[in-house]
Amino acid sequence: MSRRxxxxxxxxxxxxxxxxxxxxxxxxxxxxxxxxxxxxxxxYPVKRAALLPMLGFVQEKRGWISAADMAEVAxxxxxxxxxxxxxxxxxxxYNKHPVGRHLVQxxxxxxxxxxxxxxxxxxxxxxxxxxxxETSKDGGFTVIEAECLGACGFATAVQVNDEYFESVTPxxxxxxxxxxxxxx
Amino acid sequence: MSFPHRHELETTTLLSRYQGExxxxxxxxxxxxxxxxRLRTAIGMTPDDIITLVKDSGLRGRGGAGFPTxxxxxxxPKDDGKPHYLCCNADESEPGAFKDREVLRWTPHLLIExxxxxxxxxxxxxxxxxxxxxxxxxxxxxxxxxxxxYENGYIGEDIMGLGWSCELTVHNGAGAxxxxxxxxxxxxxxxxxxxxxxKPPFPAQAxxxxxxxxxxxxxxxxxxxxxxxxxxxxxxxxGSEKSPGTKLWCCSGxxxxxGNYELALGLPLREIIFDVCGGTPSGKxxxxxxxxxxxxxxxxxxxxxCVTTYEGMQxxxxxxxxxxxxxxxxxxxxxxxxxxxxxxxxxxxxxxxVQCREGTQWIVRILQxxxxxxxxxxxxxxxxxxxxxxxxxxxxxxxDSVVFPxxxxxxxxxxxxxxxxxxxxVAAG
Numbered sequence: 001m002s003r004r005x006x007x008x009x010x011x012x013x014x015x016x017x018x019x020x021x022x023x024x025x026x027x028x029x030x031x032x033x034x035x036x037x038x039x040x041x042x043x044y045p046v047k048r049a050a051l052l053p054m055l056g057f058v059q060e061k062r063g064w065i066s067a068a069d070m071a072e073v074a075x076x077x078x079x080x081x082x083x084x085x086x087x088x089x090x091x092x093x094y095n096k097h098p099v100g101r102h103l104v105q106x107x108x109x110x111x112x113x114x115x116x117x118x119x120x121x122x123x124x125x126x127x128x129x130x131x132x133x134e135t136s137k138d139g140g141f142t143v144i145e146a147e148c149l150g151a152c153g154f155a156t157a158v159q160v161n162d163e164y165f166e167s168v169t170p171x172x173x174x175x176x177x178x179x180x181x182x183x184x
Numbered sequence: 185m186s187f188p189h190r191h192e193l194e195t196t197t198l199l200s201r202y203q204g205e206x207x208x209x210x211x212x213x214x215x216x217x218x219x220x221x222r223l224r225t226a227i228g229m230t231p232d233d234i235i236t237l238v239k240d241s242g243l244r245g246r247g248g249a250g251f252p253t254x255x256x257x258x259x260x261p262k263d264d265g266k267p268h269y270l271c272c273n274a275d276e277s278e279p280g281a282f283k284d285r286e287v288l289r290w291t292p293h294l295l296i297e298x299x300x301x302x303x304x305x306x307x308x309x310x311x312x313x314x315x316x317x318x319x320x321x322x323x324x325x326x327x328x329x330x331x332x333x334y335e336n337g338y339i340g341e342d343i344m345g346l347g348w349s350c351e352l353t354v355h356n357g358a359g360a361x362x363x364x365x366x367x368x369x370x371x372x373x374x375x376x377x378x379x380x381x382x383k384p385p386f387p388a389q390a391x392x393x394x395x396x397x398x399x400x401x402x403x404x405x406x407x408x409x410x411x412x413x414x415x416x417x418x419x420x421x422x423g424s425e426k427s428p429g430t431k432l433w434c435c436s437g438x439x440x441x442x443g444n445y446e447l448a449l450g451l452p453l454r455e456i457i458f459d460v461c462g463g464t465p466s467g468k469x470x471x472x473x474x475x476x477x478x479x480x481x482x483x484x485x486x487x488x489x490c491v492t493t494y495e496g497m498q499x500x501x502x503x504x505x506x507x508x509x510x511x512x513x514x515x516x517x518x519x520x521x522x523x524x525x526x527x528x529x530x531x532x533x534x535x536x537x538v539q540c541r542e543g544t545q546w547i548v549r550i551l552q553x554x555x556x557x558x559x560x561x562x563x564x565x566x567x568x569x570x571x572x573x574x575x576x577x578x579x580x581x582x583x584d585s586v587v588f589p590x591x592x593x594x595x596x597x598x599x600x601x602x603x604x605x606x607x608x609x610v611a612a613g
Contacts, residue, residue, distance in 0.1 A: 005327075005331075008330050008331070008351070008353050009327040012323050012354040013327075016320070044393075045393050046374065046375070046393060048374060048375035051375035052357070052358055052372065052375060053355070055358070056356060087375070090360065091359050091360050092359035093317045094359075109478075109524065109525075109528055110525050111279065111437055111510055114512060147279075147528055148277060148279040148280075150276045150282045150285055152279065152281070155436060155442075162321065163320075163321070
């Protein structure tokens, strides 16, 4: 962290990123974990409200959220692991399984559908050699179909980790994949 | 690329004036542009005066429902001794809408200023900005702005030394369309599933954390500083009596120049589609338009002479919604488009109400069958029956939201559906 995160924004940090640290064991027991928990708790009148921010923190660090992580977050916030699971499974952005280094989400909702979103999705699957929802053999890519990403005027919208790619066509997909591979 | 277009037609730029200018993002740049002066003015006013001003301006909520903003604020109890909260809805998730992110990414301080003025008006000591989880790049920009504003005394204790304090927190969602519904948003903010609740209690009675709360859209709050600066009459010079002001338009689908435009309310829809956005790239006629985001009723290519005000679009049988026309040219497969829209609602139904949870799934399956050529004439009856059963019978309007496009597409494009059914099955039906 180049700059101390202000408490007001502690709960809102990108939680899907290309570079992930490999933290073994309990994640909230790290210095950063403790700090983020304390900051998040300071922003809400009830403990439970820190749940989404803390799940976000886990995913930011690990790339996905395991059952053990959910139990750890539950304990920190006086919740049951089952309750935390019910939250993690409700929201689509929490990865309940490990995903590839690049999580590619292709919007095929109405505006993107009208502009060939499905073909863009197919092309991504073809280029990285995987099936929808699965991770490529080299662990580089997971490609999924996404609901509206809020960039409808610039169809097709594609999100890769925390980055937006707009006005994507099947023809521009190979370049994007090559660029992403180069970063890995 | 995703830049707000400046086009040759006359546009009004209250909200989008600084979009595209990097300097407006920083606190120093914003102060040079007169930033936080309106907040200073508002802190000098009584909350009632701010509410009266916004009421007089006629500003209506920009999240889709168009509820008068000043009136909403006036529902907040006075001197009740409880903490009050402001929630800014930046969950922008209506398919077709992509306007709030432009406010977040270009003028975050405008939004902060609007939030604080609203908080002042409703007596809130804490404002939460609920940003949809997918908006990472824009959350980062907003985070920078909030941090800078805190560090320089524009948010927090004793703002600008004027003796008024207000906290502000940015909160990310995690992928749930229904978190854009106000009670769903508040549930999500409290660390629950984003399930809407049945009103009453209304947010102004018992909202987030059980306390009086107002939920306003990003665009609504970003409009407020201008009204504080220039007054209600100034704002009323644009738009109509019932729909004053300007609106950020999100134009998508088959268009030569899709994108964001800020336009005074009241232009004919046809002008927006053809003059502003250049018509269809194929040059073919427009077959259909969903004018206000995917939750609004279809208009046919012959119904585009309607006036783009809240009341005008209602007269036309649709709704202004989030002013997000999705344009479909003559080659569009209406059945496939409707199936795709229905899939979205089936995916996003929170599952509390049977009509919505089951109904959306049924609709998808029937439409998939019709699309595959296995439809039967009686499918129309089932679909209309579903429309009937899903309207006004659920906690929130998600079920109604799929009915608007579905029913209107069945009414207006029946022949498209029939053409997909095999003759033998149509006869058998």
